[in-house]
Amino acid sequence: AQKITQTQPGMFVQEKEAVTLDCTYDTSDQSYGLFWYKQPSSGEMIFLIYQGSYDEQNATEGRYSLNFQKARKSANLVISASQLGDSAMYFCAMRGLYGGSQGNLIFGKGTKLSVKP
């Protein structure tokens, strides 16, 4: 079975500072993908970044980077230079790339990030 754990229910960060949102996962799949989504108060799920289990380099997308440590089964999201608009819920998710779990995104419980001016 797959499982995503986000241990930080809420986080505060000062505007313009960097923040790390934690995510650990558990899976028996050899090939899998890790995702981070942002959900503002409007409810829409905004895709931020993706890391494949066989990708050797950490994924980066603008101010977002994913600190992937496969041996530790962690996939932390780093947001650099936080902005007020970054205040939202952030979900870590995983999906097996092959086999029976293919296509089913499993989500963590989320972390509510609040950016202070």
Add this chain to the structure above:
Amino acid sequence: GAVVSQHPSWVICKSGTSVKIECRSLDFQATTMFWYRQFPKQSLMLMATSNEGSKATYEQGVEKDKFLINHASLTLSTLTVTSAHPEDSSFYICSAREWTNEQFFGPGTRLTVL
């Protein structure tokens, strides 16, 4: 990027009525569509997975007779909440996956049952 729409964006209904929510992939063909439910301050929980032209696969604990899913075409899936009750009030989000395995989310539908 690919766009997934949901209609309606919000709905209020009386207890005992049925509500239909539509999910459309606007600029791509969705091989698979997913329906999620999200209660306030909680995570997304997968309700069911549907492939075009076949019956949906429901997650454990989801009543298939209460949450009817129809995936009639490669661009449209519908979720019907039958005989809705206040405990069905939730945020329902659909997601569509294209042949590249990329998955895109709709904006969600907020259902309130009085």
